Amino acid sequence: MDVSTAVAQRISTRAFKPDALSEADVREWLTAAQRAPSGGNVQPWRVIVVSGDAKDAVIAKAAEVLKDSPAGQPTDRAIYPKDLWEPHEARRRRVGEMMYEALEIPRSDRAAKLAWFANNYRFFGAPAAVFIVIDERMGHGQWGHTGMYMQTLALLAEERGWGTCMQECWGILRPMLKEHFGLGETEMVWCAMAVGVPDPDHKVNSLRAERADLDEIAELKGF
Template sequence: MDVTQAVNQRISTRAYLDKQITEAEIRDWLTTAQRAPSGGNLQPWRVIVVTGDEKQKVIDLAQQKLAGNPRGEPTDRPIYPKDLWEPHEARRRRVGEMMYETLEIPREDKAGRIQWFARNYRFFDAPVGVFFVIDERMGHGQWAHTGMYMQTLALLAEERGWGTCFQECWGILRPTLKEHFQLGETEMLYCGMALGYPDPDHPVNALRAERADLSEFAELKGFQKA
């Protein structure tokens, strides 16, 4: 597999096979991704990987907390900016509708949509859950570098036949997870990731989110006309 193929086939995998990934495979995957770009070589990321009973503890904790308050806990770092503007809001809504159309869950079936969304907090039944941690004192550059490490992991997962789904939704449980994982005083959880072997027969894994045309986001200047 080349990089272009990995980029093209990567999706947010939301259904997984009951097939385990070994600790040795996880260690190799994380280590290989360490070649991701890192400004000043700070390597500002920290990773917590859970499976088995440790993953179940996180799932149980999420269910307990969200049963009391489905909106989660207060955060000064929301998943999306308040009053998201166009064209970004339209894109966000469109991909959500595409997913529910693929799953044949109509808009009026609010219970069905809520039930599906709750699968986020079970890692979509993936065998492995990954959490990314960053120090709150880091700047925007280090957040970007952490994202580069995360993307590198996603592409390496494709090479290995695995699927991933980045899950910023875990951000609504930051205080609880900070305590659960006994993070340092200035550390915070950024987001999670579901990891495992994709279920090729589940319809949700046929979803490919639309992407903007090049003309919407890129300017190419100074090139000679052909």
């Protein structure tokens, strides 16, 4: 598979087959991703990969916390900026509408929407999940480099016939995750990534989020 194909076909996979990923395959995938770009070769990322009982333990802990605190735990790093402005807020709303349309969940059915959203904290049934860890002392550049690492993981997963879903939603459970994984004093979980073999027959995997036209986001000068 070439890179252009991997980029074009990558989606946020939200339904997976139960097929397990072997430790050897996961290790090889992570090793390949170590060639991701890294300014100054700092390599600011660290990952914790869970599967089997370890994955089930995280799911159970999340359910326990969210039962008492549905909005999650306090965080000083919100998933989105407060009062997200246009056109970004419209794009965010639109992809949600498209997802529920694909799932045939009516706009007015709040209970069904919440029930579906809860699947985030079960990794959408993926057999494995990666937690992306970064040191809070890192600057904005290192956060960007960690994002490039995540993209590298996603594209290498496509090459292997796997799907991924980057899940910043786990950011509302950072205190719990810090304790659960025994992170260092200055370490934090940024987000998670569900990974596994996509279920091609599930309606949600038909969703392809819209992207802005090139002229909306690019200025080409001097050509």
